[in-house]
Amino acid sequence: MGSLLRRIRRRGDLSQRELARLLGISAAAIGQAESGRRDLPARVLCRAAALAGLRVTLADRSGTEVPGMAPDAVRDAAGRRYPAHLDTRFGDLGWWHGEQRYSRERPWYTFDRVREVRDESRRFTGTPDGHLVAGPADSPAERTRSRARAAAEAREDLRRRRRAARAPPRHRLSVPV
Structure with missing residues (x-):
């Protein structure tokens, strides 16, 4: 922290007192x-960096900047964010009860709490970069219609391929004159 603050003060040409005054904290806190x-709160460090034309970022081991999670990621029915460490998924995928069991609506989005289930999913599909971001066709009803359309298109494509496989070959014979 100390070397970062000194870099900020150097770039901003600010004394400890000047930086403290601009941040609204004591010079003793800077010292x-x-x-x-x-330590300084992260918000204070970010404001100090901005004063010097810098910004605080997260970087991975290779030095590549890692963005924060999407602010418009999906939320639960009460408007709360889902836990950051859990992978969100559509609520109609792998839903575990039949329609007759509950009178509640299926959630649009959900997550799996069981680590073994998450780990197994991540082994096959990888770890998602963040949570899902809501789209206009994410309602369970719209997703059901979309899957039905995709299934109908796949069936029609299969029918066409089967017809093409059964059709006699069209050969044109040309006889030299």
């Missing part, structure tokens, strides 16, 4: 953070 005796 203590630079010496490693205390």
